[in-house]
Amino acid sequence: MSKYKVKPLVPKGLRTYSIHARKSKVDKNSFARVFTPDEKFSQFVDSIPDILAGKDFKELISLLKEAKRKKKSIIFAIGAHVIKVGLNPILIDLMERGWISALALNGAGIIHDFEIAIAGKTSEDVETQIKQGQFGMVKETGDMLNEAVKNGKIEDIGLGEAVGKMISNYDFPYKKQSLLFLAYQLNIPVTVHVAIGTDIIHFHPNVDGEALGKTSLTDFFLFCSIVEKLEGGGVFLNIGSAVILPEVFLKAVSFLRNQGKVLDHFSTAVFDFISHYRPYQNVVKRPLGSKGKGFYFIGHHEIMMPLLAASLKT
Numbered sequence: 582m583s584k585y586k587v588k589p590l591v592p593k594g595l596r597t598y599s600i601h602a603r604k605s606k607v608d609k610n611s612f613a614r615v616f617t618p619d620e621k622f623s624q625f626v627d628s629i630p631d632i633l634a635g636k637d638f639k640e641l642i643s644l645l646k647e648a649k650r651k652k653k654s655i656i657f658a659i660g661a662h663v664i665k666v667g668l669n670p671i672l673i674d675l676m677e678r679g680w681i682s683a684l685a686l687n688g689a690g691i692i693h694d695f696e697i698a699i700a701g702k703t704s705e706d707v708e709t710q711i712k713q714g715q716f717g718m719v720k721e722t723g724d725m726l727n728e729a730v731k732n733g734k735i736e737d738i739g740l741g742e743a744v745g746k747m748i749s750n751y752d753f754p755y756k757k758q759s760l761l762f763l764a765y766q767l768n769i770p771v772t773v774h775v776a777i778g779t780d781i782i783h784f785h786p787n788v789d790g791e792a793l794g795k796t797s798l799t800d801f802f803l804f805c806s807i808v809e810k811l812e813g814g815g816v817f818l819n820i821g822s823a824v825i826l827p828e829v830f831l832k833a834v835s836f837l838r839n840q841g842k843v844l845d846h847f848s849t850a851v852f853d854f855i856s857h858y859r860p861y862q863n864v865v866k867r868p869l870g871s872k873g874k875g876f877y878f879i880g881h882h883e884i885m886m887p888l889l890a891a892s893l894k895t
Contacts, residue, residue: 607632609795623895642892644848645680645816645875653815654682654807654849656717658830660821661689664760665704666883668695670891673763680893682815683807684741684764687825688780688797691744691761691773695726698748698759717781718865727787733796734789739803740796743770770807772800774829805833811847814873819864820852821882826861834868851877852885 611631616624626642629635648655648767657672676680686694696703699721710716717723726744734741745765748756751842756762764771775797777783777790807831811817819826849869851860856879865875 602632611636621895622891624893634878638878639890640874641816641848641850641876644814645893646813648816648851649680651814653813654810655680655815656683656685656807656811656817657681657819658685658819658822658826659690660687660823660826663692663821663882663886664690664693664697667761668882668886669694669758671886672760673758675890675893676767676769677761681769682810683769684760685804685826685829686741686771686773687822688773688775689752691726691740692722692780692782692842694746695748696722696847698753698756698762700754701758717784723782723785724787727785727789730796731787731789734792737799738796739800740773740775740793741800743796744773745771767837771804772804772807773797774800774804774825776825801829801833804829805836808833809837809842809844813846815847817847817849817864818852819849819860823853823857824859827859831863831868832887846872849875850873852880852882853888854879854881
């Protein structure tokens with residue numbers, strides 16, 4: 582016998598009711614459906630369960646299709662890792678098919694995209710290179726990107742346009758694999774948002790801080806103009822940027838509302854392989870108006886982006 586003074590309760594007199602009378606959050610109508618190889622991909626998307634992220638994913642696809650139909654902004658803000666894992670062909674195809682109104686990159690984005698254009702490869706082994714004092718020391722990357730930035734300052738254009746123009750002007754063997762080249766050819770705005778000191782080209786001899794600041798600030802206000810066009814059902818996607826692009830987006834929304842611009846009806850989505858504070862707060866939660874919805878999807882970019890792109894083809 583227990584020595585405790587307190588005794589366990591017993592379930593005597595428990596009040597119960599039938600499961601048939603209870604409201605349930607999951608029922609058989611929302612279950613996954615088995616997909617067979619002879620079906621179309623659109624049927625695969627439909628087969629995803631209408632529960633949690635599956636339901637959200639199908640809703641986002643619907644919102645993107647509606648935004649495209651209404652010619653509202655669809656902005657892809659991408660971290661450099663998205664380029665590094667080989668997704669340029671997927672994004673280029675989306676641009677060519679009219680699914681991307683504008684691209685926003687951080688400073689590393691132009692580095693990896695340029696290296697793909699000139700050499701067909703990118704992403705050095707940082708752990709090895711930094712021990713040898715060789716990390717970030719590629720001559721072509723430092724020389725040509727800094728020169729493009731300085732030319733952008735002279736021509737009074739943004740950093741993204743300046744690099745896209747530079748890549749277009751050279752006969753690089755792999756430039757058709759470049760986001761900036763294709764965007765420049767298709768007249769799709771690319772904005773680049775730089776934090777000084779975060780990119781390897783910032784310590785090369787021909788770096789020009791004034792040019793970096795001027796061209797990136799030009800891109801910020803161009804980005805604001807693009808964000809303004811989200812109103813009425815546009816969609817902003819933050820893919821793989823944990824800090825810079827979510828912060829830039831939040832500041833653009835604040836600036837526009839201060840200027841009296843209406844930003845009440847748009848949706849946002851984050852794709853990343855882990856959950857981050859700033860993307861959730863600054864993209865999914867804080868900026869939304871009374872209409873629209875925010876989504877957060879966890880998964881590797883090299884899987885999630887092809888899935889997203891293929892779903893938009895259905």
